[in-house]
Amino acid sequence: MKLPFNPRVAVVGATGAVGRVMLEILAQRDFPASEVVAIASARSAGRELPFKGSFLTVRTLERGVFKGVDLVLLDTPDEVAAEWAPVARDEGAIVVDNSAAWRADPEVPLVVPEANPEAAFSHKGIIASPNCVTIGVVVPMAPLHRRYGLQQMIVSTYQATSGAGKGGVEELAEQSLKLVNEMEALGSGGAADIAPQPQVFVAPIAFNVLPAVGRVREGGSTGEELKLLTETSKILSIPDLQALATCVRVPTVVGHGSSVFAHFSEPVDLEEAKRLLAEASGVEMNDVPNPMAVAGTDACVVGRVRSVDFDPNALSFFTVSDNLRKGAALNTVQIAELLLS
DSSP states (O other), rough: OOOOSSSSEEEETTTHHHHHHHHHHHHHOOOOEEEEEEEGGGGGGEEEEEEEEEEEEEEEETTTTTOSSSSEEOOOOOHHHHHHHHHHHTTTTTEEESSSSSTTOSSSOOOOOTOOGGGGGOHHHOEEEEOOOHHHHHHHHHHHHHOOEEEEEEEEEEEEGGGGGGGHHHHHHHHHHHHTTTTHHHHHHHHHHHHOOSSSSSSSSSSSOOOOOOOOOSOBBBBHHHHHHHHHHHHOOOOOOOOEEEEOSSSOOSEEEEEOOOOEEOOOOOOHHHHHHSSTTTTEOSOOHHHHHHHTOSEEEHHHHHHHHTTEEEEEEEEEOOOIIIIIIIIHHHHHHHHHH
């Protein structure tokens, strides 16, 4: 099922960080909506959000709100998405969901337009958009996989505090302000005692890195690490993918980075691989890809592309992307654009 050319669009979770970016991207890309409806929880009802030089009045997420809506872009907690995506679908809308509620469902396609656009058209009313760090890895990996056949990957991530929401960014700012006036403590082992008690993260995040993104599951991996592995396997259709991830929270605001080691079924020609990346949709090359440079941009920026001396079938590279834009809002809108084609 495709969308009508001028669909009526609802953005659910419109007052959140990603929801606001969704509205910005719909306007920036001139998405041909006949109307855009902003929806959020009851406590946000009546708020006004800027959109295309005017304002949208936020409506309450409740029964009947999806009447006449063709497309729902959903960015809410998992439990909210699990409850309301079927409601919107049953009222006649196509749902593109940015939560984790539907990503593992075998009946729900998991889509990154640069990697598996055809999967979007197998939907049964709900389409899932992957985890933000998965998108940053899959976009550059897709052209390499098509050429060489991915078999194994080892990924270490460098994930910004905004991935934990507004509270994560505020905790970084609060702790940084406290510690910047106590620089001597940073070198004497006293920083952890001086930093405000963490509320969002498991330990102080300012001037620190935390290899703990998500709850540790049976086997020792965190939920974030398992999502990266299972989602990559599903998107690239590699059911026997061998993979290991270590997800690390770092003291940046926006932009998730990943260091990737990939082993393929065929020998990798370094210059050809660089050309494939440079020509790939959604990829930009940069000698030193870094979060500050990608904030507010749409591409997955790739650099440090290297052969591996001990493995001619392997390649190493670093990728970074804006986790709020390409990692969430943009990918969701791009899926919707596919349904217009």
